[in-house]
Amino acid sequence: MRAIEPFNQPPPDLGNQYDEDRALRQYLARVLPPEVLAEVEPSLREMGELAGGELYRMSLEDRENEPVLTQWDAWGNRVDHIEVSPLWKRAEVLAAQKGLVATAYEAAHGALSRVHQFALVYLFGPSTDVYSCPLAMTDGAARTLLESGSSVAERAVGHLTSRDPARFWTSGQWMTESTGGSDVGRSETVAVPEGDGWRLWGRKWFTSATTSQMALTLARPEGNGPGGRGLALFYVETRDDDGRLRGIEVNRLKDKLGTRKVPTAELTLRGAPAIPLKGLDSGVRNITPMLNITRTWNAVTSVALMRRGIALARDYARRRVAFGAALADKPLHVETLAGLQAELEGALQLAFWAVELLGRVEQQTASERDVQLLRLLTPIAKLTTGKQAVAVLSEVLESFGGAGYVEDTGLPTLLRDAQVLPIWEGTTNVLSLDTLRALSRDHGAFVALREALAEVTGELEDEALARVGRKASETVDRAGAWLRDTMGADPLEVEAGARRFALTIGRSVEIALVARQAQHALRQGDGRTRLAALRLAEARHDFLTPVDRGRLDRAAVRQLAMDEPA
Numbered sequence: 001m002r003a004i005e006p007f008n009q010p011p012p013d014l015g016n017q018y019d020e021d022r023a024l025r026q027y028l029a030r031v032l033p034p035e036v037l038a039e040v041e042p043s044l045r046e047m048g049e050l051a052g053g054e055l056y057r058m059s060l061e062d063r064e065n066e067p068v069l070t071q072w073d074a075w076g077n078r079v080d081h082i083e084v085s086p087l088w089k090r091a092e093v094l095a096a097q098k099g100l101v102a103t104a105y106e107a108a109h110g111a112l113s114r115v116h117q118f119a120l121v122y123l124f125g126p127s128t129d130v131y132s133c134p135l136a137m138t139d140g141a142a143r144t145l146l147e148s149g150s151s152v153a154e155r156a157v158g159h160l161t162s163r164d165p166a167r168f169w170t171s172g173q174w175m176t177e178s179t180g181g182s183d184v185g186r187s188e189t190v191a192v193p194e195g196d197g198w199r200l201w202g203r204k205w206f207t208s209a210t211t212s213q214m215a216l217t218l219a220r221p222e223g224n225g226p227g228g229r230g231l232a233l234f235y236v237e238t239r240d241d242d243g244r245l246r247g248i249e250v251n252r253l254k255d256k257l258g259t260r261k262v263p264t265a266e267l268t269l270r271g272a273p274a275i276p277l278k279g280l281d282s283g284v285r286n287i288t289p290m291l292n293i294t295r296t297w298n299a300v301t302s303v304a305l306m307r308r309g310i311a312l313a314r315d316y317a318r319r320r321v322a323f324g325a326a327l328a329d330k331p332l333h334v335e336t337l338a339g340l341q342a343e344l345e346g347a348l349q350l351a352f353w354a355v356e357l358l359g360r361v362e363q364q365t366a367s368e369r370d371v372q373l374l375r376l377l378t379p380i381a382k383l384t385t386g387k388q389a390v391a392v393l394s395e396v397l398e399s400f401g402g403a404g405y406v407e408d409t410g411l412p413t414l415l416r417d418a419q420v421l422p423i424w425e426g427t428t429n430v431l432s433l434d435t436l437r438a439l440s441r442d443h444g445a446f447v448a449l450r451e452a453l454a455e456v457t458g459e460l461e462d463e464a465l466a467r468v469g470r471k472a473s474e475t476v477d478r479a480g481a482w483l484r485d486t487m488g489a490d491p492l493e494v495e496a497g498a499r500r501f502a503l504t505i506g507r508s509v510e511i512a513l514v515a516r517q518a519q520h521a522l523r524q525g526d527g528r529t530r531l532a533a534l535r536l537a538e539a540r541h542d543f544l545t546p547v548d549r550g551r552l553d554r555a556a557v558r559q560l561a562m563d564e565p566a
């Protein structure tokens with residue numbers, strides 16, 4: 001018998017996810033003053049090490065573990081215990097210790113602490129099996145509680161923003177009912193006064209991360225009218241001192257396409273004690289601070305997942321040999337990766353612009369224009385980056401050939417998890433309509449956007465960058481003119497065009513922002529971001545055709561694809 005030694009392909013691997021991320025580091029170097037960057041960088045480097053090392057390895061080992069619901073104990077008691085995966089347990093401790101929520105509320109660097117926090121989130125998220133979900137809701141709950149002015153905030157916010165794992169709480173956000181995931185105003189849960197308090201009765205159909213210690217939810221106080229105005233915002237503590245659920249039953253966990261580590265459940269509320277947070281009506285309006293924070297997390301998570309996929313694809317391209325050379329030396333393969341990197345850079349700039357604005361608004365250092373821009377850009381950033389994440393992760397899987405389609409490589413999870421990003425926290429269409437809502441309530445928001453873009457593109461000295469910057473501004477102007485003209489003529493046509501409108505703005509803003517970042521990078525002698533800006537422009541608006549780009553500079557394309565310096 002002849003010994004057969006088959007070829008085994010070395011798998012992709014990750015290094016320090018902060019040190020290796022040129023786009024993130026260049027962005028931070030632009031927006032953070034040097035002394036702030038020096039202070040926060042050790043925490044980012046440490047998180048980058050965890051994300052590329054221990055947590056990544058754990059996530060591969062943990063691949064088949066999923067949350068388990070035990071409804072009854074041996075003696076017939078209803079317990080509804082949910083056991084989460086080992087990585088989720090580790091993630092909870094780390095999230096508290098590393099201040100994944102706390103950093104924003106301690107605000108050691110004022111408004112820029114939001115940038116610091118979301119840079120940590122971006123590094124932590126892709127290695128922790130969507131533990132970002134409960135953290136996003138926790139952050140959203142802390143903000144909503146603080147804005148509510150309720151005395152409950154004093155009790156809960158200390159837990160939500162704690163760095164002590166023993167004190168740290170996460171929060172749920174129970175909105176969805178079977179009557180409507182998007183049309184929340186149709187919710188059927190009722191709130192009934194009892195003694196000094198309130199009890200909730202109803203069924204919540206899609207409650208993410210059901211292991212949280214508290215939740216914010218909506219219910220209709222008995223006698224209230226229909227719609228979102230008739231709902232009220234309630235605070236619920238899920239368990240009593242003995243760990244028993246308080247008037248809550250977990251019917252089952254959802255069997256989902258992705259986010260399979262997230263214990264998403266169907267709940268019945270059977271008289272769950274609850275405290276109204278901000279009056280007894282206008283619940284939809286009162287929960288929107290939470291929605292806007294979780295939508296920002298969604299945008300950053302989209303970018304982070306794209307980055308993870310590209311990091312793995314890039315490492316693989318160096319290791320995988322086909323047709324006589326490493327994939328990293330194959331012109332068409334690197335051309336494809338370069339296109340993905342350009343998408344990532346656009347999404348990163350857009351999501352983090354929303355983060356910067358959020359920080360300024362929260363710390364009350366925002367101009368009126370910042371406030372307008374934040375309201376407009378939050379849905380746009382969420383919807384634009386969510387769509388990009390699915391497209392990019394699909395291409396990432398393809399770049400591994402058949403290996404990308406095989407479960408125990410861990411790669412298919414990336415695409416499955418990405419698919420939730422355009423869905424939860426408002427689908428692309430719902431957020432497109434929210435973009436119109438923001439503009440219809442505040443006509444100045446569009447002017448604010450145009451002014452901000454003029455400032456961004458005013459920084460562009462490089463001729464090609466200036467050209468794409470101008471095109472981006474012109475495209476935004478054209479979209480504005482379409483909205484103005486169509487609004488008067490046919491509101492239904494405006495509704496039908498909402499997605500095209502919102503994506504046009506999102507994509508154009510990305511191009512302008514990457515062009516600005518590229519201008520900064522050029523000053524440091526780095527041309528990679530410039531090529532990313534030109535590629536985005538070429539891919540999206542026929543701003544440039546491949547012919548305009550001139551002869552393909554293959555060395556430059558490879559630098560962008562493999563993120564290598566010139």
Ligand code: MFK
Pocket residue numbers: 132133134136137173175176181182183184185208227228229282284285286288291292294297298301424425426427430434437441
């Ligand atoms: C890792 C990533 C993190 C993600 C983790 C998340 C975990 C997943 C958990 C979930 O998925 S929870 C479910 C998420 N569900 C949604 O996001 C609901 C999607 N649907 C919408 O957003 C609808 O647009 C909405 C429910 C808001 C429509 O309801 P209505 O009652 O028809 O809204 P209406 O009447 O237009 O607005 C009510 C008020 O809220 C208005 O103010 P006024 O009362 O003063 O007139 C609006 O201006 C205001 N409003 C609505 N959206 C707003 C907002 N204000 C600020 N920002 C917004 N986004």
